[in-house]
Amino acid sequence: MKKKMISLSLGLSGAALAAALVLPALAQESLLPEGFGKPADTPAPAPRPSPTPSSTPTPTSTPKAGTTAPSVTPTVGGSGTSAAPLATTAAATDEEGEDGEEVAPGTLKYDLPPGARRLLTRIGPLTPETGGLAPDAFGVRGQYAAAIMRGTRGTMASRWGQILLRRSLTSAIDTPATINGADLAADRAALLLRMGESIAARWIVQSVDYDRASPRLVSIAQQTYLANADPAGLCPYVPAGLAHGDEQGWRLSSAICSGLQGDAGPAGWAIGRVRSSGKISNFDILLAERVLGATGAGRRSTTIEWDKVDRLTSWRFGMATATAIPIPDPLRASAPAYMQGWTVLAPMTEMANRVAAAPDAAARGVLSSEAYVSLLSAAASEEEPGDALANQTSQLRSAFGAPRGADRYAAMEGLWGANPAQTYAAMVATARAAAALPVSTEVGDDPWQLLGSMLAGGYDRNAMAWAPKISVGSRAWGVLAVGSPQPLNGTTAGRIGDFAGSDDSADSLRSKFLLAGLAGLGRIDAGDTASAASDLEVNFGKQTRWSRAIMSAAERREPGMVALLAAAGMQGDWSKMPPYHLYYIVRALREVGLANEARMIAAEALVRV
Incomplete structure (x- = not known):
C-alpha cells in the first residue's frame, strides 16, 4: 500500500516530475554556502581563485548553509470541536504496542522493532560529524x-544569521527534561517554516516517529507537508489530527489519503461530510477534489477559479502547488514572506514563480550561491526565457567565464547595479566568480561590493588576499576589518574616524556597526573602543533583558x-x-566558538547598510 501511495502522489503533477529531472536537488545541498572554510582553489567552472598567503589561519569552525511571532497556522478555514476518527484508521485507545508502550488515543499502532524506533531524547538529523x-x-x-522560538519571527536582518539558526535548529540536540521532545520539535x-x-522543517518533523507526535507536532506536521506540497505526507497523522486537531481540515486530508490508496468511497464520504458542515470554504x-482527481479517485472534473479568493493560506499553497494549479500573481505578492522560500524550494512550482522568489530566498539565506546560480541556469535553458532573465544569465556567464578579469568584474558590477532592491541577492549569485577574480584585476580603491560578494559565499581567505590593495578607511577596508580570518594591522579609533x-x-x-563588530571580535582595544564610541555617540554597555x-x-x-x-535580536x-x-x-558567538559566523554577520552588516 505504501508503494502505491508513493507512486500515486508522484503522479499528482507532471510539472513536478519534469522539474525533478531538470532542476538541482536543492533539498540535498549542504547547509553551508559553498566556499567557507574550503581551500581557496575550489570554485568552478570559473578559473580558480588565487590562494591567500599561507600565514592566514584556517577557520576553526564552519558555518552552515541563510514582537509576537506570526503563526503558520491557517489551513482550510474552519475547525471543529468534536473528534470523529475514521473507523478504518483509528486505533483502540487502550491498546498497547509490542514493546509495552501505551498507544495514545487517535494514533496508529506502529509496528517496528524497538531497536528501530527513534527516541524523543535526541531529535534532529545533523550531528557534529x-x-x-x-x-x-x-x-x-x-x-x-x-x-524564544515561538516569539521569534522568521524574517531576520542577516543572511548568515539565518544560515546559523537553520544549522542550530536541525542539529541532533538533547531534549531537556523540562519539555516533551515532540513539542520542542514542533x-x-x-x-523553520x-x-x-520548508525542507529543513520536514527534516525535523520526520525525525519523530509519527505515533509519538504530540498534538502540537501533528498540527505543525500538517503545515510542513503543505509547505512542501506533499499531500501524501499528511496521511500518517490523519487519525491523531481527527482526534486532537482541526477536525474538518483533517477530514479533507483523510479524503485525499483514501484517494491515494484507491478507495473512492471513503474519500467521497469524507468530502461530503466536510461540505455539509459548512465550516470550510468551497474553494478549499x-x-x-482536484487532488483526488489526480489520484484517479475523483468522480468529476474540478475547475479551480481564484476570483473570490483573497489570501493564500498554507492549504491553498500546498494543494495548488501539488497539482500544478497556477496561483495568481497578486495572491503570491500578498502572501506572507516565508512563502517565498516555500515557493523556490518546491520543484513542481512554475519556473517563472521560482525565479521571481529566488532573489529574496538567496538574500535571506534559504538558497546558497550555488543553488541560486543553478536555478537561474535551469530557467535560462527553457524555451524562450524572458529578456530580463536572459540578460541576467548572460552577465552571469561573463562574470564567471570572460577571458579577461576586467570583463568579469564589469559583468559583476552590472549585476550588482541592475536592480537596487536585489543588489545583495546579486552579490550572493556572484560569490564564486568574485572569489575567482585575479587580485591583479583593476577594481578601484574601494571594491566593497567585490569583498561583500565573496563573504556572502564564505570566501573569507580569498577576500583577505585583497588587503594590500584596499585603501585604509574605505568601506572595503571596514568590510575586511571585521570579515577577514585574521585582524588587520593598525585598527584604531583614528582609522574608524576616517571610515566615519x-x-x-x-x-x-x-x-x-563597524565599531560594534571590531569590539565584539576583540580586534580593537578598550581605550580605542571607548574613544570611538564617544565620537559616534553609541553605548555598547547598555543592558537589557535580551543582552543579559x-x-x-x-x-x-x-x-x-x-x-x-x-536571531531574536536581528529580527526585521x-x-x-x-x-x-x-x-x-558578535561577542557571544565568538565566546562559544562561532567566531567565523560572528565575522560573517559583522561584515554583512557593513555591506547591507
Missing part, C-alpha cells in the same frame, strides 16, 4: 528555548541558545537594528 552542533548546544531549559519546525525553510474543498568621515549611511549606522540572556547563554557555553537569541532589517545588538551578538 555532519556539520551540526553538539547535543547539549541548547542547554537544559527546554521551555525557555521553546518560548517549535523548531514551526520557526516561518524562516521559509475543490482543491482537495566618508560614511553616507543614516545616522552613521555603518560606522557604528545572550551573554548568560555564552557563559554557559550554549552555542545553540546563543544562535537562537542572536538592518536599519532597525541597534548597534549594541550587533556587539553582543
Whole structure:
C-alpha cells in the first residue's frame, strides 16, 4: 500500500516530475554556502581563485548553509470541536504496542522493532560529524528555548544569521527534561517554516516517529507537508489530527489519503461530510477534489477559479502547488514572506514563480550561491526565457567565464547595479566568480561590493588576499576589518574616524556597526573602543533583558541558545537594528566558538547598510 501511495502522489503533477529531472536537488545541498572554510582553489567552472598567503589561519569552525511571532497556522478555514476518527484508521485507545508502550488515543499502532524506533531524547538529523552542533548546544531549559522560538519571527536582518539558526535548529540536540521532545520539535519546525525553510522543517518533523507526535507536532506536521506540497505526507497523522486537531481540515486530508490508496468511497464520504458542515470554504474543498482527481479517485472534473479568493493560506499553497494549479500573481505578492522560500524550494512550482522568489530566498539565506546560480541556469535553458532573465544569465556567464578579469568584474558590477532592491541577492549569485577574480584585476580603491560578494559565499581567505590593495578607511577596508580570518594591522579609533568621515549611511549606522563588530571580535582595544564610541555617540554597555540572556547563554557555553537569541535580536532589517545588538551578538558567538559566523554577520552588516 505504501508503494502505491508513493507512486500515486508522484503522479499528482507532471510539472513536478519534469522539474525533478531538470532542476538541482536543492533539498540535498549542504547547509553551508559553498566556499567557507574550503581551500581557496575550489570554485568552478570559473578559473580558480588565487590562494591567500599561507600565514592566514584556517577557520576553526564552519558555518552552515541563510514582537509576537506570526503563526503558520491557517489551513482550510474552519475547525471543529468534536473528534470523529475514521473507523478504518483509528486505533483502540487502550491498546498497547509490542514493546509495552501505551498507544495514545487517535494514533496508529506502529509496528517496528524497538531497536528501530527513534527516541524523543535526541531529535534532529545533523550531528557534529555532519556539520551540526553538539547535543547539549541548547542547554537544559527546554521551555525557555521553546518560548524564544515561538516569539521569534522568521524574517531576520542577516543572511548568515539565518544560515546559523537553520544549522542550530536541525542539529541532533538533547531534549531537556523540562519539555516533551515532540513539542520542542514542533517549535523548531514551526520557526523553520516561518524562516521559509520548508525542507529543513520536514527534516525535523520526520525525525519523530509519527505515533509519538504530540498534538502540537501533528498540527505543525500538517503545515510542513503543505509547505512542501506533499499531500501524501499528511496521511500518517490523519487519525491523531481527527482526534486532537482541526477536525474538518483533517477530514479533507483523510479524503485525499483514501484517494491515494484507491478507495473512492471513503474519500467521497469524507468530502461530503466536510461540505455539509459548512465550516470550510468551497474553494478549499475543490482543491482537495482536484487532488483526488489526480489520484484517479475523483468522480468529476474540478475547475479551480481564484476570483473570490483573497489570501493564500498554507492549504491553498500546498494543494495548488501539488497539482500544478497556477496561483495568481497578486495572491503570491500578498502572501506572507516565508512563502517565498516555500515557493523556490518546491520543484513542481512554475519556473517563472521560482525565479521571481529566488532573489529574496538567496538574500535571506534559504538558497546558497550555488543553488541560486543553478536555478537561474535551469530557467535560462527553457524555451524562450524572458529578456530580463536572459540578460541576467548572460552577465552571469561573463562574470564567471570572460577571458579577461576586467570583463568579469564589469559583468559583476552590472549585476550588482541592475536592480537596487536585489543588489545583495546579486552579490550572493556572484560569490564564486568574485572569489575567482585575479587580485591583479583593476577594481578601484574601494571594491566593497567585490569583498561583500565573496563573504556572502564564505570566501573569507580569498577576500583577505585583497588587503594590500584596499585603501585604509574605505568601506572595503571596514568590510575586511571585521570579515577577514585574521585582524588587520593598525585598527584604531583614528582609522574608524576616517571610515566615519566618508560614511553616507543614516545616522552613521555603518560606522557604528563597524565599531560594534571590531569590539565584539576583540580586534580593537578598550581605550580605542571607548574613544570611538564617544565620537559616534553609541553605548555598547547598555543592558537589557535580551543582552543579559545572550551573554548568560555564552557563559554557559550554549552555542545553540546563543544562535537562537542572536536571531531574536536581528529580527526585521538592518536599519532597525541597534548597534549594541550587533556587539553582543558578535561577542557571544565568538565566546562559544562561532567566531567565523560572528565575522560573517559583522561584515554583512557593513555591506547591507
